[in-house]
Amino acid sequence: MDLGLRGKKVIINGGGRGIGRAALELYAAEGCDIAFFSRDAKRVDETITTLSASGGKVYGDALDMNDSAAYQAWLLSAADRLGGCDVFIHNASSSGAQGTTDWDLTYRLDMMGAVKGCETLEPALEASGGGSVILMSSTAAVETFIYPQAFNAIKAAVITYGKQLSQLWAPKKIRVNCISPGPTAYPGGNWEMIQGAMPELYSKTLGEIPLGRFGAPADIAQAMLFLSSPMASYITGANLVIDGGYTKRVQF
Secondary structure, X not given: OOOOOOOOEEEEXXXXXXXXXHHHHHHHHXXXXXXXXXXXXXXXXXHHHHHHOOOOOEEEEEOOOOOHHHHHHHHHHHHHHHOOOXXXXXXXXXXXXXXXXXXXXXXXXXXXXXXXXHHHHHHHHHHHOOEEEEEEOOHHHOOOOOOOXXXXXXXXXXXXXXXXXHHHHHHHOEEEEEEEEOOEOOOOOHHHHHHHHOHHHHHHHHHOOOOOOOEOHHHHHHHHHHHHOHHHOOOOOOEEEEOOOOOOOOOO
């Protein structure tokens, strides 16, 4: 299916592996021009080489997002190199740095990473005439999950921020939506480590997923493409839960 994304300019923070990497591959396959960063320079180089085969422009950089000034400068540079920004995806998280219990780190990456990204790219997204923002949250934000920790609470704040921003930016023709993945497993990810270190928690969680498996990065990335595309042009302010039925809440 042609999602109408060919030629769109996509900026993703944190795209070296997992969901971010899967999304980059799909956007590249759709004919998008892409800018991304990762903390791992070798991973950045490998990703650029792989994605460039699709024929679009691919800009990747090694960056530590903890440096707020450097992050903002990178966003501006990415939009300048791409010639604008049609889609911004806030994907970087303390989860990828195994820092879900660190309040300062989670606030900087998950919350302020979203705020600074949106504020910095607002002019480019408005100039797009149909900008789309996706803020990555988590099912840990919509139900109680394991125990109280920074990641859960701040991901909930991201949903509130995204909903309010969607109202503010609607007249600018910028859509803002959130995606909340459930437990998602991939090589080198958190659930692979949990499987080795806490097999009982791994098995218990797997047993609570009605579809009988953990999510894969592509499960999330495919929905991300649709939600950011013109095919979803009337969807804004939504929080799309992608979890194989893991959460049990009913939302009216």
